[in-house]
Amino acid sequence: MTPPSENVPPSFGSSSGVLIKDVEISTDVSARIFLPSSAPTNACTTQKLHVVLFIHGGGFCMRSAFSEDNTRFGCHITADANAIVVSVEYGLFPARPIPACYDDSWAALEWVASHCKGNGPEPWINDYGDLSRIFVSGNSAGGTISHTLLAKVRSMGLPGDAKVEGMILIHSYFGEDDKMWMFMCPTNLGPQDPRMKPAVEDLARIACGRVLVVLAEKDGLYGAGKTYVNELIKSEWEGKVDIMVNKEKDHCFNIYDHSDPEALVIRQRITSFIHNPS
Template sequence: MSSNTNSSESEWNYSESDIAKKFLFFNVLKDGRIHVFTPTSKMVPPSFGSTFGVLIKDVEISKDVSVRVFLPSSVLTSACTTQKLPVVLFIHGGGFCMRSAFSEDYTRFGSHITADANVIVVSVEYGLFPARPLPACYDDSWAALEWVASHSKGTGPEPWLNDYGDLSRIFVSGNSAGGTMSHTLLAKVGSIGLPEGAKIEGMILLHPYFGEGDKMWMFMCPTNLGPRDPRMKPAVEDLARIACGRVLVVLAEKDFLYGVGKLYADELIKSGWNGKVEVMENKEKEHCFNINDHTDPEASVIRQRIVSFIHNRS
């Protein structure tokens, strides 16, 4: 399978008869090529964060995985830096085949959360389908979480996390497909744990993308386990062992994924998991509206709810 990452749209002049399969985010052509309907998404450099009072650096943690790390610039000028900051691992959305941690929209979102909540954000740049079929993005996100957790004793490879990060207060968050991967990470931590000193305090799911028998997802994941693959249809046993004490699920009333997001929260409550679930709903709003339009007043409301959740304010 070949990716369209570096292809111009002119290369995708094909007719209806050339299409073998149609999915929500891509067409599969009879010649084996896959045309992803990649949205225009401007990439921005780390200097973009200066507008928000945030320092940004990009770190390659393996040949396949990079992260964009956000740090409040105030920590470098503060007279008191003994209070370490919570760390938010963020996994962007895009249907497992689009978007980037280095794009303007996700860099802006990471900058806002860093500045507003006074936290360190680590945003994951994971492998996208079709260049790397699923479950590569799940594996990459796990690698990023392990990398973050490796700083729990202050001896990890990234000075910002060693010097300023409180690794006993990790939050895992993602929107859309990133929310799906966030759940899978927390279930895996509940099964095998993290290094001593690293602890996940909470999970924040924004318009999560779950589903049973999702044909597009199963096509992207050739090694899928069938319609109820627990990476897309959370299993009761995985819900029961989610490795944190608090979960925030953010829903949008007109989101086509509203129902599965609400069902996730309901099933988590009924699973026997011993934690607290909070649900926030934005009326008259659609999927990922807060990322697509950061100026929407309700986008600001979501950010403030995230800040309150991180700092455990009622």
């Protein structure tokens, strides 16, 4: 496994045509926000930007939104998709056992949605974000958390007219009877806890119209990802699911090696998914 990269300051984005700032959402949750550097000069236009809530991976116990590799990924998606990216820094085991990561990510999504009337706490989102076109995305553990958020949106709702348009899952950490996950979650509901193994009823109520699932052929989670897609299609969910498979690639290779040609292909597919609803 590739070791976590060092954390980098917001100034890391200065050479990539992306503006970055770090914000505090609550005492427990913070985020790194990415904005295309062209956005302030185009402020007079009425065209606002998609907003992507990104939830990083790391087995629920490591890595950071502020790491170099996740910051680089945020810069790429921001520049390629011309979108605002909000990357969540959530609580990790053992300092904060599961479900802290789920709760913190939900708090971040609610915080993003709170800008829907243009009077939220973050000017970049108020001024440039279109909160009717939110995308929730995550890799590995972050993909699992993303699914849980979208099931929760259906029952809990979001502030005002904020809306999640799509979900992007990259090498998601789905499983059943995962003893390590249950160890990290002292309040687990057993081997089929729906936060770990998506329940049929949760699949049917995913609160968006489109889902993109990215899989890597050599990833140990490849089979679980295929099962997720098949069960989503068979459920009563009425949206559209797209699947992308990278041949001969392993888990989260696109985060660890941004220069890999297939990592570029993933970013291009994400950009196309965001901007082309058909």
